[in-house]
Structure formats: structure tokens, C-alpha cells
Amino acid sequence: MEATTTLNDKKNFFILYKPKDIVSGDFYWALEINNKFYICTADCTGHGVPGAMMSMLNISYLNESIIEKGIQKPDLVLNHIREEIISSLNPEGSEEESKDGMDCILACFDFTNYTLEYAAANNSFYIIRDKEIITCEADKMPVGKSPRDKEPFTLRTVSLKKGDIVYMLTDGLPDQFGGPKGKKFKYKQLEEILLENNHKSMEEQKAILSERFEDWKGNLEQVDDVCLIGVRV
Numbered sequence: 001m002e003a004t005t006t007l008n009d010k011k012n013f014f015i016l017y018k019p020k021d022i023v024s025g026d027f028y029w030a031l032e033i034n035n036k037f038y039i040c041t042a043d044c045t046g047h048g049v050p051g052a053m054m055s056m057l058n059i060s061y062l063n064e065s066i067i068e069k070g071i072q073k074p075d076l077v078l079n080h081i082r083e084e085i086i087s088s089l090n091p092e093g094s095e096e097e098s099k100d101g102m103d104c105i106l107a108c109f110d111f112t113n114y115t116l117e118y119a120a121a122n123n124s125f126y127i128i129r130d131k132e133i134i135t136c137e138a139d140k141m142p143v144g145k146s147p148r149d150k151e152p153f154t155l156r157t158v159s160l161k162k163g164d165i166v167y168m169l170t171d172g173l174p175d176q177f178g179g180p181k182g183k184k185f186k187y188k189q190l191e192e193i194l195l196e197n198n199h200k201s202m203e204e205q206k207a208i209l210s211e212r213f214e215d216w217k218g219n220l221e222q223v224d225d226v227c228l229i230g231v232r233v
Contacts, residue, residue, distance in 0.1 A: 011232075014206035018172070018213070018226040025051020026170050026225035029062055037111065038066060038074075041229055042104035043123065043170035045144070051225070057088065058102050058143070074106040074119035075155035082143045082153075090145065101144015105168045114160040114233065119153040126167040126191070127158065128198045133191055134158075164233040165198050172226035173209075178216035185216050202230055 015028060025044040030037070040062060044054035061081040065071045071080055082101070089098035103122035110116070120138030127134040136158065141148040160166075174187045193212055197205050209228060 011202060013229065013231045014202040016206050016209050016226065016228040018210075018222070020172075020222050020225050021048040023049060023052035024225045025055060026172060026227040027055040027059060028227055028229055029059055031066060033066065034072070035110070035112065036072070037109040038106065039109070039168070039229065039231070040104055040106045041123070041125075041168040041170060041227055042102045043172070043225070043227070044102040045100040054100055054102065057085070058104075061085065062106075072108075073155055074108050074117055075153040077106055078104070078119045078121060078143050078153040082149060085144050086149065099145040101142045101146075103142055103170070105138070107166070107168065109160075109231070111233070114162070116158045116160055116166065118156055118158070120156075121153065123168075123170060125169060126194065127160075128165045128167070128194060129161055129163070131195065133195055160233045162233055166231045166233070167194060167228065168231075169228040170225065172224035173213055173228055176213065176217055176223055176226070178218050178220050182220065185213070202232060205230060
């Protein structure tokens with residue numbers, strides 16, 4: 001998933017990506033268009049080959065929505081993808097209802113005006129500013145069939161400051177079992193690591209997060225795909 005972006009300087013971002021299997025249900029996608037930088041961090045239903053098939057479908061719909069149809073607002077993009085996913089997986093006359101889809105964060109950065117527009121399905125994310133962590137909330141529904149699939153996704157706008165770091169992720173890292181008691185890593189521990197290390201280079205942060213994850217997992221099986229992306233404004 002490569003795209004020409006304004007993040008061509010590796011000092012400004014990192015991508016921690018650890019698929020559970022050879023192929024993954026987690027994916028990341030990025031695109032620069034109309035002076036805006038879009039990035040999606042997504043967790044599709046399943047992992048391995050079934051998850052990878054859903055990833056390919058959702059990447060296709062992301063490209064269709066933004067590039068071909070010219071939809072610019074993240075909430076409208078997710079609304080469109082949800083319609084396409086439900087239609088594709090539940091053709092007319094099918095007897096079984098498919099609830100496959102994805103949880104995701106679709107963010108649109110305007111680095112000129114220091115704004116971030118986003119829509120999020122089930123996955124919240126973080127901004128660290130001046131040694132404080134800000135949680136960016138998500139709608140509690142997936143991009144797919146659900147009891148709330150007639151509700152539109154929410155467009156949220158955040159003002160950014162130079163030096164902010166935006167951390168977008170799926171739930172694979174917090175949900176990993178390990179440690180001395182075989183318990184979940186959890187979001188609280190992740191937040192503490194981010195707060196302790198956000199002053200370091202993006203490369204160092206990625207190395208620390210990877211090492212802490214592997215140490216926590218130990219000899220236990222990796223339970224899910226892992227994807228965590230950091231972007232320094």
C-alpha cells in the first residue's frame with residue numbers, strides 16, 4: 001500500500017505492522033490528493049486469508065470513494081464503503097446475512113492549516129501534545145452490517161499544533177496476552193509507553209513499542225494482527 005505522501009521524511013512517522021499470519025486482516029492505506037493527506041488504519045473481520053480478502057475489498061472501496069468518486073470527507077467515505085460492503089456481501093436472494101466489515105480510523109490531515117478531520121468505526125486513537133494524551137473518540141459501530149448501519153458516521157475535526165504526535169492503531173497490540181500472569185497488554189500500558197517515549201525519534205519509538213510487545217508476548221501465540229502508526233505534525 002504505497003502512495004506519494006507529504007510524509008516522505010521518515011523522521012515524521014513510523015509504522016509498526018506485525019501480521020499474525022503471512023497475510024493480514026489489518027491494513028494501512030495512505031493517499032495524498034488535493035493538498036490533503038489521508039491515512040486509514042483498519043482491522044477487517046478475521047485474519048489470515050479471510051482477513052486479507054476483506055482488506056483487499058476495503059482498500060478497493062477506499063480508492064473508489066476518494067479517487068474515482070471524489071468523496072473528500074472521511075465520514076462520507078465510510079458511509080459509502082459501508083453501503084458497498086453490505087451490498088457486496090449480502091447479494092439479493094442470499095439466505096445468510098454476512099456481518100463482515102472493518103473497524104477503522106480514516107484521518108485526513110491538512111498540514112498547511114494544521115487540522116485533522118476524521119471518522120472512526122469502533123477504534124479510537126490518540127494525540128499527544130505537551131506531555132498530555134488526548135483520546136479521539138470513535139463511533140461504536142463497524143463499517144459493515146450492524147444494528148446501527150443506517151446511522152451516518154460522525155465527522156470530527158481536531159486542531160493540531162506543531163509537535164503533536166497522532167497515534168492510530170488497531171486492537172491487536174492491547175489485546176495481546178502475555179506478561180507474568182498471561183493477561184492482556186491493555187490500552188493503559190500502551191498509553192504509558194507513548195507518554196514516556198513520545199519525545200524520542202519516531203524510529204526509536206517504533207523499536208521500543210516492538211520490543212515491549214515481543215517481551216510481553218514471550219512464548220505465547222500472537223492472538224491478532226498488530227498495526228500502530230505514529231505521525232508527528
